[in-house]
Amino acid sequence: MEAMVENLVKTMEINAPVDTVFTFLSDPTRWMLAFPGDSEVTDVLITPDGVGTSAKWAAKIFGVHMSVTHEYREVVHNQRIVSKATAGPVLTFSLAPQGAGTVLSVEQGFDIETPLVRVPLQALFTRWAEDDIEGLVANIKSLVETGQKTVLEPEKRLAHTLTWSGAVSIHAPVERVFDLVKDPAVWLGPDVRISDLRVAPEGVGTTFEASWRVLGIPLRTTHEYTEFVPHDHFTSKAALGPVFVVAVAPEDGGTRLSMRSDVVPANWADAAVDSLVIKMSEGSQEELLAGIKAKAEAGAGL
Structure with a gap:
């Protein structure tokens, strides 16, 4: 609620x-x-x-x-x-x-x-x-x-940007955290299946396909890393619309990991779906950040 x-x-x-x-x-x-x-x-x-x-x-x-x-x-x-x-x-x-x-x-x-x-x-x-x-x-x-209406048509405003963001403090070096989260299977979490991963040498241009389910409905999209600054941040653009930014920064001898997703729906039907997806993902994203924190601090997957 x-x-x-x-x-x-x-x-x-x-x-x-x-x-x-x-x-x-x-x-x-x-x-x-x-x-x-x-x-x-x-x-x-x-x-x-x-x-x-x-x-x-x-x-x-x-x-x-x-x-x-x-x-x-x-x-x-x-x-x-x-x-x-x-x-x-x-x-x-x-x-x-x-x-x-x-x-x-x-x-x-x-x-x-x-x-x-x-x-x-x-x-x-x-x-x-x-x-x-x-x-x-x-x-x-x-x-x-x-007896007459004066405003005949509603103003057709564009949809607003829908955003989810979260962050977590990790007791691990920036390099370790970044090398862990640059893997899409890590930053998208276990509920998303990653396939056709093609890693570009410089990071930018890395592509993959992500598939998952919402309310039992199968969804699938392709991603591409459009920005990639090692040990700082990367941006992943999804074909369905969302833009994801994953960033790391030094914090008290450890790392501050932040993740953000922005999407501007193409129409009001998309706005309804996107709002539901963001709303449903809030709890799982908190669990995802906690899981990444635990892996990084334990050195798992490195």
């Missing part, structure tokens, strides 16, 4: 009384269709007191079909509606009178603890959420005031 990102909050003043805005938000069909872009709302259930009201929202975001069901968990007349989605996001609509109008705040957050299998979907949400929630609030204002 991991804490998720900080909540997003967007505020807008609407030229309509609180009762009008609250009535608009009481029907999930209205605010769900206020999201920028094309979407559809089905399976609508509206309860007399609001709590338990639910609806299913579906849309295609950058080629990825997404579908969630929202349910109203808290409804305070003319003040607040809290809607929880099955896939994680919680939307809180807060209303306050401002003269003859209304100040609407929309907050998007996530559960403090989230099952691992939902991490990829939340990664998608957090990457387009800021612009999307801003567009939602602008459209609610426009729909209440004029």
Whole structure:
């Protein structure tokens, strides 16, 4: 379980009384269709007191079909509606009178603890959420005031870089640690099968094939060492996208070993998979670093 990102909050003043805005938000069909872009709302259930009201929202975001069901968990007349989605996001609509109008705040957050299998979907949400929630609030204002949406399409931002990094202190000389970890079977760990290893004399140009499984799904990619500075660092570029940097540095008579993986997903479907892989690998990477430390300190494999 991991804490998720900080909540997003967007505020807008609407030229309509609180009762009008609250009535608009009481029907999930209205605010769900206020999201920028094309979407559809089905399976609508509206309860007399609001709590338990639910609806299913579906849309295609950058080629990825997404579908969630929202349910109203808290409804305070003319003040607040809290809607929880099955896939994680919680939307809180807060209303306050401002003269003859209304100040609407929309907050998007996530559960403090989230099952691992939902991490990829939340990664998608957090990457387009800021612009999307801003567009939602602008459209609610426009729909209440004029009956028309003002933001028609979401901004198509590129995916952010996804990163994993870790480090460990090793009671062994830099040369010993580097000569150990330059072997891909060591720095990628026992869960990754290495084949077709071709070692270039200068390090740069070394290639190999790595294969492993995620949730039982076989994955395979080729690697190439694109940088290689003996007893300092090397960089390995994977055909599937990730760039790995393995570096050593002197530390208190021993060595500080650091490892980093960066990937910029080509699309939002890749972002979902990459987020899951990074999330699942966090624990195993800690074990991997501990294993390398033990081997180096024992002189194993040298």
